[in-house]
Amino acid sequence: MSEKLWSPSKEQVRSANLTRYMDFLRENENLNFGSYDELYDWSINNREAFWASLWEFFDIIHSISYDTVLENADEMLDSIWFNGARLNFAENLLRFTDEHPALVFKSESLDRAAEILTYKELNDLVAKLANAMRELGINAGDRVAAFMPNMNEGVVAMLAGVSLGAIWSSCSPDFGFSGVMDRFGQIEPKVLFTADGYFYNGKAHDSLDKVSRIVKEITSIEKVVVVPYIDPKPDISGIPNSILFDDFLAGKDGFKFEQLPFDHPVYILYSSGTTGIPKCMVHGSGGTLLQHLKELVLHSNLKREDNIFYFTTCGWMMWNWLVSALAVGSTVLLFDGSPFYPNSETLFKLAQEQKMTHFGTSAKYVAAIEKDGLKPNEKFDLSSLKAVMSTGSPLSVENFKFVYKYFKPDLQLASISGGSDIVSCFALGNPIEPVWAGELQVRGLGMKVDVFDDAGNSIKQKQGELVCTASFPSQPVHFWNDPDKVKYKAAYFETYPGIWHHGDYAELTEHNGMIIYGRSDATLNPMGVRIGTAEIYRQVEGLDEIEDSLVVGQSWEDDIRVILFLKLRPGMELTDELVKKIKSKIRANCTPRHVPAKILPIEDIPYTISGKKVELAVKKVIADQEVLNRDALKNPEALELYKSLPELEN
Numbered sequence: 099m100s101e102k103l104w105s106p107s108k109e110q111v112r113s114a115n116l117t118r119y120m121d122f123l124r125e126n127e128n129l130n131f132g133s134y135d136e137l138y139d140w141s142i143n144n145r146e147a148f149w150a151s152l153w154e155f156f157d158i159i160h161s162i163s164y165d166t167v168l169e170n171a172d173e174m175l176d177s178i179w180f181n182g183a184r185l186n187f188a189e190n191l192l193r194f195t196d197e198h199p200a201l202v203f204k205s206e207s208l209d210r211a212a213e214i215l216t217y218k219e220l221n222d223l224v225a226k227l228a229n230a231m232r233e234l235g236i237n238a239g240d241r242v243a244a245f246m247p248n249m250n251e252g253v254v255a256m257l258a259g260v261s262l263g264a265i266w267s268s269c270s271p272d273f274g275f276s277g278v279m280d281r282f283g284q285i286e287p288k289v290l291f292t293a294d295g296y297f298y299n300g301k302a303h304d305s306l307d308k309v310s311r312i313v314k315e316i317t318s319i320e321k322v323v324v325v326p327y328i329d330p331k332p333d334i335s336g337i338p339n340s341i342l343f344d345d346f347l348a349g350k351d352g353f354k355f356e357q358l359p360f361d362h363p364v365y366i367l368y369s370s371g372t373t374g375i376p377k378c379m380v381h382g383s384g385g386t387l388l389q390h391l392k393e394l395v396l397h398s399n400l401k402r403e404d405n406i407f408y409f410t411t412c413g414w415m416m417w418n419w420l421v422s423a424l425a426v427g428s429t430v431l432l433f434d435g436s437p438f439y440p441n442s443e444t445l446f447k448l449a450q451e452q453k454m455t456h457f458g459t460s461a462k463y464v465a466a467i468e469k470d471g472l473k474p475n476e477k478f479d480l481s482s483l484k485a486v487m488s489t490g491s492p493l494s495v496e497n498f499k500f501v502y503k504y505f506k507p508d509l510q511l512a513s514i515s516g517g518s519d520i521v522s523c524f525a526l527g528n529p530i531e532p533v534w535a536g537e538l539q540v541r542g543l544g545m546k547v548d549v550f551d552d553a554g555n556s557i558k559q560k561q562g563e564l565v566c567t568a569s570f571p572s573q574p575v576h577f578w579n580d581p582d583k584v585k586y587k588a589a590y591f592e593t594y595p596g597i598w599h600h601g602d603y604a605e606l607t608e609h610n611g612m613i614i615y616g617r618s619d620a621t622l623n624p625m626g627v628r629i630g631t632a633e634i635y636r637q638v639e640g641l642d643e644i645e646d647s648l649v650v651g652q653s654w655e656d657d658i659r660v661i662l663f664l665k666l667r668p669g670m671e672l673t674d675e676l677v678k679k680i681k682s683k684i685r686a687n688c689t690p691r692h693v694p695a696k697i698l699p700i701e702d703i704p705y706t707i708s709g710k711k712v713e714l715a716v717k718k719v720i721a722d723q724e725v726l727n728r729d730a731l732k733n734p735e736a737l738e739l740y741k742s743l744p745e746l747e748n
Contacts, residue, residue: 100495100534100535100536100537100607100609101495101534101535102532102533102534102535103498103499103502103511103532103533103534103535104502104507104508104509104510104511104532104533105531105532105533106510106529106530106531106532110529110530111529111530114399114529114530115395115396115399115400115401115529116134116396116397116399116528116529116530117530119155119395119396120137122151122155123151126151126154127147127151133531134528134530134531134540135610137543138540138541138543138610141543141544142544142545142546142568145168145171145544145546145568145569145570146167146168146171147167148543148544149167149168149179149180149388149544149571150167152388152391152392152544153180153388156388156391156395156425158185158190158384158387158388159185159186159189159190159193160183160184160185160357161184161185161357162182162183162184162357163182163183164180164181164182164183164360165181165182165183166178166180166181166182167179167180168569169181171568171569173569173596174566174568174569174573174591174596174597174598175583175586175587175591175596177569177573178361179360179361179382179384179385179569179571180360180384180571181360183359183360183384184357184358184359184360185357185358185360185383185384185387186260186261186263186355186356186357186358186383187260187364187383187384187386187387188224188256188257188258188260188261188355189261189355190387190425191257191421191422191424191425192217192220192221192224192257192261192424193425193427194217194424194427195217195218195221196216196217196218197216197217197218198216198217198402198427198429199214199215199216199217199429200215200216200217200219200220200424200429200430201214201215201220201250201253201429201430201432202214202215202405202429202430202431202432202452203248203249203250203432203433203434204431204432204433204434204448204452205247205249205297205327205433205434205435206297206298206299206300206433206434206435206436206439206444207297207302207435208440212451212452213249213250215250215254217427220253220254220257220424223254223347224254224257224258224261224353225258225352225353226347226348227254227255227258227346227347227348228257228258228259228261228262228353229348229353230258230346230347230348231258231259231262231264231289232262232353233348234288234289234320234321235288235320236259236262236264236288236289237262237263237264238262238263238264238356238358238362239263239264239265239363240262240264240265240287240288240289241264241265241266241267241285241286241287241288241318241366242255242256242259242264242265242266242267242287242288242289242291243266243267243268243269243282243285243287243289243290243291244256244266244267244268244269244290244291244292244412245268245269245270245271245273245278245282245290245291245292245305245308245309245312246268246270246271246291246292246293246325246412247270247271247293247296247297247327247411247412247434248270248410248411248412248417248432248433248434249293249325249327249432249434250432251291251293251325251343252268252291252412253421253424253430253432255291255323256268256421259289260364260383261353261355261356262356263356263358263362264288265285265363265364265365265366265380266364266365266366267281267282267285267287267365267366267367267368268412268413268417269281269282269412269413270411270412270413270414270707271292271293271295271296271303271305271308272296272298272303272411272707272732273413273707273729273730274728274729274734275308275311275312275729276727276728276729277707277727277729277730278308278312278729279312279315279316280375280376280727280729280730281368281376281378282312282316283315283316284375284376284378284578284579285366285378285578286316286318287316287318287319288318288319288320288321289319289320289321289322289323290309290312290313290316290319290321290322290323291322291323291325291343292305292306292309292322292323292324292325293305293324293325293326293327293328294306294324294325294326294327294328294329294332294334295327295328295329295332296327296328296434296435297328297434297435298435298436298439299435299436299438299439300436300439300440302328303328304328306324306332306333306334306336306337307336309322309324309337310336310337310338313337313338313339313340314338319339320339321339321340321341321346322334322337322338322339322340322341323340323341323342323343323346324337324340324341324342324343325342325343326342326343358383359384360382360383360384360385361382361383361384361385361575362382362383362384363380363381363382363383363575364381364382364383364386365380365381365386365418365521366378366379366380366381366578367379367381367415367418367518367521368518369518369519370706370708370710370712370730375726375727376727376730377577377585377589378577378578378579379518379519379521379574379577379578380574380575380576380577380578381521381572381574381575382571382572382575384571385570385571385572385573385575386418386422386521386522386572387422387425388571388572389520389521389522389570389571389572390418390419390422390425390521390522391422391425391426392542392543392544393419393522393523393526393542394406394419394422394423394425394426395426396543397512397523397526397527397528397529397540397542397543398456398485398487398512398526398527398529399484399485399510399529400423400426400428400456401426401428402426402427402428403428403455404426404428404429404455404456404484405428405429405431405452405453405454405455405456405482406420406423406428406429406430406431406454406455406456406458407420407430407431407433407445407448407449407452407454407456407457407458408420408458408459408487409433409437409445409458409459409460409463410458410708411707411708413707413708414518414707414708414709415516415517415518415521415522416458416489418521419521419522420458429452431448431452431454433445433448437463438466442466442467442470442472443472443474443477443478445457445459446472446474446477446478446480447478449478449480449482449483450478450479450480453482454482454483455482455483455484455485456483456484456485456486456487457483457485457486457487457505458486458487458488458489459486459487459488460488460489460490460491460709461488461490461491461492461493461494461497461513462490462491462709464488464493464497464500464501465494465497465639468496468497468500468504469642469645469667472504473504474504474505475504475505475506476504480505480506481506483505483506483509484509484510485509485510485511485512485527485529486501486505486509486510486511486512487512487513487514487526487527488511488512488513488514489513489514489515489516489523490708490709490710491616491632491635491709491710491711492513492613492614492615492616492632492635492636493513493536494536494632494635494636494639494640495535495536495636496636496640498511498513498533498535498536499535510527510528510529510533511527511533512526512527512528512533512538512539513537513538513539514526514527514538515538515602515612515614517600519574519589519590519600520570520572520573520574521572522542522572523542524541524542524545524547524564524566524600525538525539525540525541525542525547525611525612525614526538526539526540526542527539527540528540532609534607534609534611536613537607537609537611537612537613538611538612538613538614539611540610540611541610541612544570545566545570546566546567546568546570547564547565547566547612548564548565548566548567548606549561549562549563549564549565549604549605549606550562550563550565550594550597551563554594554597557606558606558608559605559606559607559608560605561603561604561605561615561628561630562603562604562605563593563594563599563600563601563602563603563604563618564599564600564601564602564603564604564612564614565594565597565598565599565600566597566598566600567597567598573598574586577589601617601618601619602614602615602616602617602618603615603616603617603618603621603628603630614630614632615630615631615632615633616630616631616632616713617631617713617714619714620650620713620714620717622649622650622651622658622660623651623658624651624657624658624659624660624691624695625657625691627691629660629688629691629692631649631713633688633692634647634649634660634662634684634688634692634694635647635649637680637683637684637687637688637692638662638664638680638683638684641679641680641683642667643666643667643670643676644664644665644666644667644670645665645666645667646664646665646703647662647663647664647665647703648662648663648700648703648704648711648713648716649661649662649663649694649713650663650713650716650717650720651717652717652720652721652746653721654695659695659696660692660693660694660695660696661694661695661696661698661720661746662680662694662696662697662698663698663699663700663703663716663740664680664697664698664699664700665699665700665701665702665703666699671699672697672698672699677697680694680697681693681694681697696745696746698743698745698746700739700740701736701739702733702735702736702739703736704716704731704732704733704734704736704737705731705732705733706730706731706732707730707731707732709732712731715731715737716737716740719737719740719741720740720743720746722742725737
């Protein structure tokens with residue numbers, strides 16, 4: 099049984115946005131709920147009423163209201179939400195026009211002060227940029243792309259393009275040339291926003307050479323807009339049709355938000371691309387807006403006075419999620435660079451300086467600062483923190499306890515899980531009920547999430563496949579260049595026909611929370627028993643000797659054997675004693691089937707650019723299979739370390 103780590107006080111429950119929403123339902127719909135579970139059950143069994151209530155509760159700005167909330171309710175692939183409505187995504191994010199800080203950008207570059215844009219300044223800049231883009235001929239449905247660091251100008255460009263009905267798509271500047279081409283080459287943007295470079299780990303990295311190659315290959319690009327960042331006067335003469343950001347701004351003030359259907363595309367996001375050409379997932383404006391507001395306001399308890407941060411790049415869906423906090427009127431904190439430059443204190447300095455209330459991070463980051471010996475609350479004033487959110491990989495029980503001991507004992511720790519596929523979450527936080535160690539607090543309101551066994555039976559307190567059995571507004575509208583939805587159907591609806599199969603190995607707990615054990619396609623199957631990789635990582639990565647690890651299954655003698663790779667901390671060796679210690683710990687805390695057949699040292703662990711381990715790529719390498727699209731990896735050279743290892747031949 100898991101341990102209760104936090105419960106909200108009566109005052110925290112009383113003042114929570116979620117409580118205010120339940121009061122709204124009582125006053126307007128005569129609905130009374132005594133717990134989150136009751137509210138959740140109503141939300142999934144009365145989807146039309148639930149999502150319509152959010153439209154009213156969040157006061158969605160629109161020019162024409164909807165005719166119907168939901169059509170084709172029983173067809174997940176073909177459901178139609180809020181048919182007849184006309185709205186603009188950017189208009190809802192720009193509803194505030196005052197002097198309250200909207201964006202605060204901090205670079206890792208130590209000689210750059212934080213750059214602040216108020217809501218008034220943000221609106222003015224978006225208007226000027228939108229006018230410039232309109233004069234260029236950007237219309238609804240055109241693609242506007244960005245190859246940028248996580249900085250203010252990227253948000254301005256997104257809002258300007260989306261205000262015109264353009265579709266936004268972005269990649270972080272550390273993507274390789276092929277990785278960018280695999281993405282932007284498919285969607286053929288008209289305008290490309292970029293910076294002249296970016297900072298990482300104390301070094302300035304040039305982007306202009308790569309941009310020049312991109313523009314020559316993607317002939318649809320009519321204009322390249324360059325933000326000076328690493329150089330105040332960058333030389334852009336080698337880039338066709340290029341102009342500096344400030345020079346591109348039109349002098350006109352005021353502009354019109356294009357009013358568009360609820361499902362008009364707003365974003366194109368991409369699958370990881372580690373197993374083939376990335377899928378281009380097109381997300382609708384209305385569904386994204388409603389889902390993000392639900393998650394930020396109700397599940398994360400975000401308010402106007404809050405300062406929200408998520409460590410992300412423009413190439414990860416958490417950037418899209420974070421930016422939607424503008425619709426709440428909060429201050430959005432942006433950061434470009436390494437969280438460990440010049441040391442592991444960097445983000446906590448930012449939290450202290452900006453009085454951060456919502457700190458978004460990853461399990462890998464939490465584990466890394468613990469290994470580094472940092473105890474944040476002993477060095478920094480974190481009294482403003484109300485919530486810590488973590489995603490990217492499962493947050494272990496030990497990670498949970500570390501946060502409560504060394505961040506702050508009185509905060510909501512929300513381990514969240516979803517993906518670019520839905521540009522949101524299936525399971526996340528709940529500010530009015532307890533946090534249990536190792537568990538995602540709740541399934542998201544309106545999301546009919548379940549766990550199935552291989553036969554398609556619903557199971558609880560057992561491991562199985564995470565599914566969603568009813569449609570929801572933030573499903574992709576479609577995939578790019580997939581008119582008959584063939585790729586879309588193959589991606590989610592073939593394992594359990596008509597039901598969204600997400601590809602996560604999960605468990606519903608006795609508290610109606612969730613535990614995620616890793617990706618289904620990365621689960622191990624020794625002797626036919628499925629094992630989630632997160633179970634092994636939890637045992638291994640808490641050891642002082644281990645910096646990082648990766649576990650895969652290797653086909654061997656008509657079965658699967660478990661192979662564990664260890665990146666050791668500097669000065670450590672993989673001795674027989676350490677191997678015995680690891681195996682004993684795994685056997686004692688898991689099962690004998692979890693114990694690796696081989697434990698091998700390795701110099702590096704490969705990650706995607708968004709910070710996820712790539713077990714499948716390593717599995718392919720050790721099976722002597724080709725790994726495509728290495729540009730999707732942050733450190734593709736690491737794969738070479740796994741080739742032709744003699745220890746795996748016996």
